[in-house]
Amino acid sequence: MRIAYSMKEVGKKQGEMGKKQEYWREYWKYQGRQSSVALEGAGIVDFVHQHLPKGPAKVLEIGTGAGGLAEALKKKNRKMDLHGIDIHLPENRTKLTDNYAQATGEKLPFKDGSFDAAYSTFTLEYTNMEETVKELWRVLKPGAKVALILHRKNSDIGNKMEHEYNKAALQLKFRHRELAHGIADEKRLQEVESSIMSYQNTVSDNAPLITAIKRAFENPDEAKEFFEDYGFKVEHAQLYTSPPHGHWVESRMGISMVMTKTPKKGARKKKAHPPEPLETEIAPADEKENEMDYYLHGD
Numbered sequence: 001m002r003i004a005y006s007m008k009e010v011g012k013k014q015g016e017m018g019k020k021q022e023y024w025r026e027y028w029k030y031q032g033r034q035s036s037v038a039l040e041g042a043g044i045v046d047f048v049h050q051h052l053p054k055g056p057a058k059v060l061e062i063g064t065g066a067g068g069l070a071e072a073l074k075k076k077n078r079k080m081d082l083h084g085i086d087i088h089l090p091e092n093r094t095k096l097t098d099n100y101a102q103a104t105g106e107k108l109p110f111k112d113g114s115f116d117a118a119y120s121t122f123t124l125e126y127t128n129m130e131e132t133v134k135e136l137w138r139v140l141k142p143g144a145k146v147a148l149i150l151h152r153k154n155s156d157i158g159n160k161m162e163h164e165y166n167k168a169a170l171q172l173k174f175r176h177r178e179l180a181h182g183i184a185d186e187k188r189l190q191e192v193e194s195s196i197m198s199y200q201n202t203v204s205d206n207a208p209l210i211t212a213i214k215r216a217f218e219n220p221d222e223a224k225e226f227f228e229d230y231g232f233k234v235e236h237a238q239l240y241t242s243p244p245h246g247h248w249v250e251s252r253m254g255i256s257m258v259m260t261k262t263p264k265k266g267a268r269k270k271k272a273h274p275p276e277p278l279e280t281e282i283a284p285a286d287e288k289e290n291e292m293d294y295y296l297h298g299d
Contacts, residue, residue: 007271044149045072047240048119051147055079055088060139062105063123071102085109088109107130110139117262119147122254125212133230140261142234146232148257149240150223156256161206168202175199216254223255232259 048069052059054077061070061084071084083101103109105127110158118140124132136146151158175196183189216222227234240256 009126014267044121045076047149047256048121048147049073052077052080052117052119057081057257058083058114060108060110060118060136061100062108062118062120063126066098067100076100076150076183083110083115084203085175089152106135106141108135108207112138113141113245114139115144116141119146122151124148125151125216126208129215129226130230133227133232134265137231137265140265142261142263144261145258146257148255148263150255150257151213152223152239152254153213153218155213155216155217158210158216161213162210164202165206165210166197172199172203173195178221182183220255220257223257227257227259231262231265233262234259 035182050071056079058081061082064070064084064086070084074080076083081099082102083099085101085105085108087104088102101109105124118136140146175192179189179192179196183192217226220239224234224237236256236258238256240254
């Protein structure tokens with residue numbers, strides 16, 4: 001059984017705009033700009049480009065990151081008028097993101113019917129999806145095409161991140177307990193303090209991703225139903241698997257979708273219940289806890 005930590009107070013703090021902006025500021029500071037080589041390797045550039053207009057068109061990107069995907073797409077279609085938003089625009093972003101604004105998907109800073117097409121990759125799950133999809137519908141022209149790649153539950157990347165989170169969270173509990181008892185040996189003290197910092201970074205980095213994946217769709221049919229409820233005609237919805245490329249192996253990444261805005265604005269029939277964010281501050285382990293049993297069997 002995997003260990004899942006949740007704490008309402010931490011969840012409230014993570015829900016604040018400033019907290020989100022700080023997370024992505026730090027992420028892009030150390031992650032750097034995604035190279036178009038990596039995006040090409042995952043097949044993302046080709047998938048998105050295939051479903052965008054090939055000539056002059058005003059296109060929206062939701063979740064620009066540092067602009068790696070925008071850079072690659074502009075090379076394929078230099079006539080495209082590309083605009084985009086992200087909750088944080090990193091300083092190391094590509095120069096091709098001059099038309100990008102710092103904003104959220106739930107409140108797009110554009111007039112109704114502004115765009116001929118839109119795309120987003122691994123972003124919508126980090127937002128209030130109901131509000132973001134309503135905004136996406138609003139800013140698109142009738143018949144506008146949308147290309148999406150979404151996280152999905154039980155994806156390879158999600159399972160890997162959750163395993164790393166659980167392992168780091170467990171180690172943090174026991175390193176904190178050891179530190180609380182006092183460590184006389186200076187070398188061991190330095191080792192414990194260093195490991196705490198490393199494990200804390202892993203917990204902080206992985207928690208938002210895992211939380212997003214937990215609110216993701218289980219399968220393409222579930223995703224299709226959601227978007228059609230909000231006024232889109234889904235033409236393509238299937239599991240997305242990145243192709244083998246160089247030293248990368250085939251990976252089950254998420255769900256790919258292609259859809260068109262219909263004239264009729266929709267409304268979701270059943271509301272989603274997003275999971276609580278995972279804990280980013282781990283308390284020391286209790287004295288009676290056995291490390292191996294705790295890891296194997298959970299709380």
